[in-house]
Amino acid sequence: DITPPxxxxxxxxxxxxxxxxxxxxxxxxxxxWDLTARQVCDAELLLNGGFSPxxxxxxxADYTAVCERMRLADDSLWPIPINLDVTEAxxxxxxxxxxxxxxxxxxxxxxxxxxxxxxxPDFKKEAEQVYGAADPAHPEVFRLMHQTNPVYVGGRLExxxxxxxxxxxxxxxxxxxxxxxxxxxxxxxxxxxxxxxPMHRAHVELAKRASQKGEANLLIHPVVGMTKPGDVDYxxxxxxxxxxxxxFPEQTTALxxxxxxxxxxxxxxxxxxxxxxxxxxxxxxxxxxxxxGPGKNSxxxxxxxxxxxxxxxxxxxxxxxxxMQPFEEMVYVEDMAQYVPRSEVPEEARVLNxxxxxLRRRLREGLEIPEWFSYPxxxxxxxxxxxPKREQGFTVFFxxxxxxxxxxxxxxxxxKLMELGTRPVTLLDGDLVRxxxxxxxxxxxxxxxxxxxxIGYVASEITKNRGVAICAPIAPYTSTRREVREMISQYGxxxxxxxxxxxxxxxxxxxxxxxxxxxxGLIKQFTGIDDPYQAPENPEVVVDTxxxxxDELAQQIILHLEKQGFIDLQ
Ligand code: PPS
Numbered sequence: 001d002i003t004p005p006x007x008x009x010x011x012x013x014x015x016x017x018x019x020x021x022x023x024x025x026x027x028x029x030x031x032x033w034d035l036t037a038r039q040v041c042d043a044e045l046l047l048n049g050g051f052s053p054x055x056x057x058x059x060x061a062d063y064t065a066v067c068e069r070m071r072l073a074d075d076s077l078w079p080i081p082i083n084l085d086v087t088e089a090x091x092x093x094x095x096x097x098x099x100x101x102x103x104x105x106x107x108x109x110x111x112x113x114x115x116x117x118x119x120x121p122d123f124k125k126e127a128e129q130v131y132g133a134a135d136p137a138h139p140e141v142f143r144l145m146h147q148t149n150p151v152y153v154g155g156r157l158e159x160x161x162x163x164x165x166x167x168x169x170x171x172x173x174x175x176x177x178x179x180x181x182x183x184x185x186x187x188x189x190x191x192x193x194x195x196x197x198p199m200h201r202a203h204v205e206l207a208k209r210a211s212q213k214g215e216a217n218l219l220i221h222p223v224v225g226m227t228k229p230g231d232v233d234y235x236x237x238x239x240x241x242x243x244x245x246x247x248f249p250e251q252t253t254a255l256x257x258x259x260x261x262x263x264x265x266x267x268x269x270x271x272x273x274x275x276x277x278x279x280x281x282x283x284x285x286x287x288x289x290x291x292x293g294p295g296k297n298s299x300x301x302x303x304x305x306x307x308x309x310x311x312x313x314x315x316x317x318x319x320x321x322x323x324m325q326p327f328e329e330m331v332y333v334e335d336m337a338q339y340v341p342r343s344e345v346p347e348e349a350r351v352l353n354x355x356x357x358x359l360r361r362r363l364r365e366g367l368e369i370p371e372w373f374s375y376p377x378x379x380x381x382x383x384x385x386x387x388p389k390r391e392q393g394f395t396v397f398f399x400x401x402x403x404x405x406x407x408x409x410x411x412x413x414x415x416k417l418m419e420l421g422t423r424p425v426t427l428l429d430g431d432l433v434r435x436x437x438x439x440x441x442x443x444x445x446x447x448x449x450x451x452x453x454x455i456g457y458v459a460s461e462i463t464k465n466r467g468v469a470i471c472a473p474i475a476p477y478t479s480t481r482r483e484v485r486e487m488i489s490q491y492g493x494x495x496x497x498x499x500x501x502x503x504x505x506x507x508x509x510x511x512x513x514x515x516x517x518x519x520x521g522l523i524k525q526f527t528g529i530d531d532p533y534q535a536p537e538n539p540e541v542v543v544d545t546x547x548x549x550x551d552e553l554a555q556q557i558i559l560h561l562e563k564q565g566f567i568d569l570q
Contacts, residue, residue, distance in 0.1 A: 001188060002188060005052045005278060006278050006279055006320075007076055009053070010052050010176065011053055011054065012047070012175075013055060015160070023112055024160065030100060032101040032102075033090060037261075039085075039102075041260060041261035042057075043111060043157070043163065044162060045260060046082070050276050051279070053078075054082060055156045056155050056156035057153060058081055059117050059155070060154060063119075080268060080272045083121070083152045084152065085151065088151060091151035096118075099114055100112065100115065104163050108160075108164070109160050110161060111160060113157050118151055118153050119154070121152050127145070130263075131303070133303070135297045137297050138264065138294045139229055139264050140263040140265060165259075171238065171257045173256045175279045178254075178281050182217075185217075188283070189216040192277040192284070192285050193218060193219065193286050194277070194285070194286065194292075198236070198241075199240060201372065204248070209327075209341075210327055211252065211253075213325065216283060217253070219253075220253065221257075222234075222238070224237075224258065225258070226262060228262070236381060239381045243381060264294035265292060265294075266291065266303060267304060267308045267309045267312035269292035271312055273285065274322050274324065275320065275322075284322065284325045285323070285324060285325060288328070289327075289329045290309070293309075310324065327341075328343055331345060331353055332352045333350070334352055335349055354369070354373050360386065364386065364389060365388060390422075390565060392466060393467050393469075393492040394463060394469075395462070395471060396470050396495045397485075397488075397495065397496050398410055398470075398471060399499070399536060400501060401499075401503060402515075403509050403511055405499055408545070409497075409545070409554050409557070412551055413554045416554055417558075424467040426458075426462050427470050428471045428472070437454050443524075444525065448475075448480075451473065452475050452480045455475075455484070456480075459484070460490075460491055463491045463492040463494075495541065497542075497557060498535065498543070499545065501545045502546065506528070507528075518530070541557055
């Protein structure tokens with residue numbers, strides 16, 4: 001028979017059709033909470049039974065027990081707190097017994113919650129107890145400390161509908177649907193493989209061996225809810241999984257997507273993952289090296305030992321009721337032309353490996369990725385998502401005083417890039433932006449910041465879509481420029497050009513007559529006169545128009561772009 005859910009019953013919280021009409025009518029007048037992306041993920045697994053035996057967000061008694069001893073108040077094993085965090089203002093409208101409509105960002109009510117209690121968690125303590133340290137280098141601890149609302153609301157849910165999904169519908173299943181599928185296929189024993197990364201040959205070998213060893217069918221069960229910040233996004237990953245699944249025997253392998261919000265909680269997370277897979281009907285669960293590891297802490301050390309997750313699952317094996325399939329790292333042995341577990345590598349044999357970072361580098365540089373590492377179809381998918389630099393978008397961000405020559409150089413640069421003709425180019429000149437995007441803004445610090453962030457946002461969209469944005473505002477504040485840099489560099493290149501023409505030269509030129517007016521007090525808050533300009537600390541390029549012509553300087557920037565690999569002049 002299929003493995004029973006954690007606690008014995010699958011706690012599906014969607015109400016019967018008869019109750020649904022009453023709840024829909026009630027929801028109209030209830031206080032309404034808009035769920036965050038993370039809360040939507042948690043709500044989905046609560047409603048579909050993936051979090052059985054939970055029937056709602058944790059009350060204080062359950063929360064405290066989970067943090068302290070990895071158990072609910074009734075002693076059943078549950079390692080990760082599942083909370084609805086709300087603002088003080090919203091909490092003030094509630095009391096025990098209140099009912100709340102929990103809304104999806106698209107507007108529909110997913111569930112009605114009956115408030116049992118409201119409490120203010122100690123985030124530091126939660127971080128220490130659950131994740132081992134209150135270190136913000138841990139992504140979940142960072143989230144707790146900086147992005148979590150101060151009040152937790154505990155209470156049961158009555159579900160109206162599951163969150164809608166618009167992508168890969170054919171690969172999404174509730175625990176009930178997977179259980180029914182396994183029954184139909186006669187798959188009593190299924191081993192689940194958890195992943196948040198694209199799968200390459202090593203993962204395929206590992207999963208195949210694990211299923212053979214356990215004499216089980218295989219469920220490839222990747223997380224597509226929320227994973228570690230910076231991970232390959234799930235659209236790309238799922239296209240890779242679809243390619244990879246063809247390399248498994250069709251009779252014994254299934255692929256299904258799990259809408260979980262991961263916490264990167266290492267050992268506790270491994271126990272949680274096992275419970276969830278049990279609820280989805282699996283009998284076995286693969287736990288590898290550094291399962292759900294968050295990377296390095298702020299002292300540069302690993303948060304958890306490489307096999308700590310396996311140890312913790314092992315210790316709770318009996319109670320869990322899902323068998324752990326421990327697995328070592330698989331490595332490629334060149335002389336054998338095959339993957340083997342690390343401990344089985346013959347002495348002095350040459351082992352090959354490509355880390356995630358190295359893979360990214362090769363994609364970015366357009367370098368070869370060998371066949372022994374991955375499948376050509378997977379690499380093609382990854383190359384589509386991570387084009388080499390010469391196909392990525394980039395932003396050239398000029399900053400400097402009024403009249404320093406930003407616009408003049410920017411115009412020459414635009415012309416040169418247009419002549420090259422490899423990408424669409426957009427000029428976001430200071431004056432242009434103030435006319436079309438920021439006409440209501442003045443020159444206070446606050447307004448200048450808004451102005452620059454708007455430019456940054458537009459440039460980041462252009463960069464994301466593989467075009468070129470040339471920006472030329474004064475942008476006098478270091479912190480705003482840093483924000484813009486962060487916004488853009490996640491999508492492509494960012495080249496900051498400081499047009500460092502000295503103030504005296506700008507003032508002497510005074511093309512628009514603004515310096516004279518500023519000196520006369522007719523214009524207030526004029527940059528360089530009675531308003532600050534914070535010079536960039538580490539710009540990619542520095543130019544000075546009192547020494548060179550705009551043509552020469554634009555050419556200098558072109559050469560920098562070529563050196564960086566963004567353009568190809570050959
Ligand atoms: S900022 O600080 O980045 O938002 O400024 P920006 O959008 O680039 O706008 C600068 C242009 O506005 C004109 N101008 C002023 N500049 C600075 N300070 C004050 N108070 C001011 N008032 C008007 C000026 O022409 C700037 O144009 P450029 O092309 O830089 O000379």
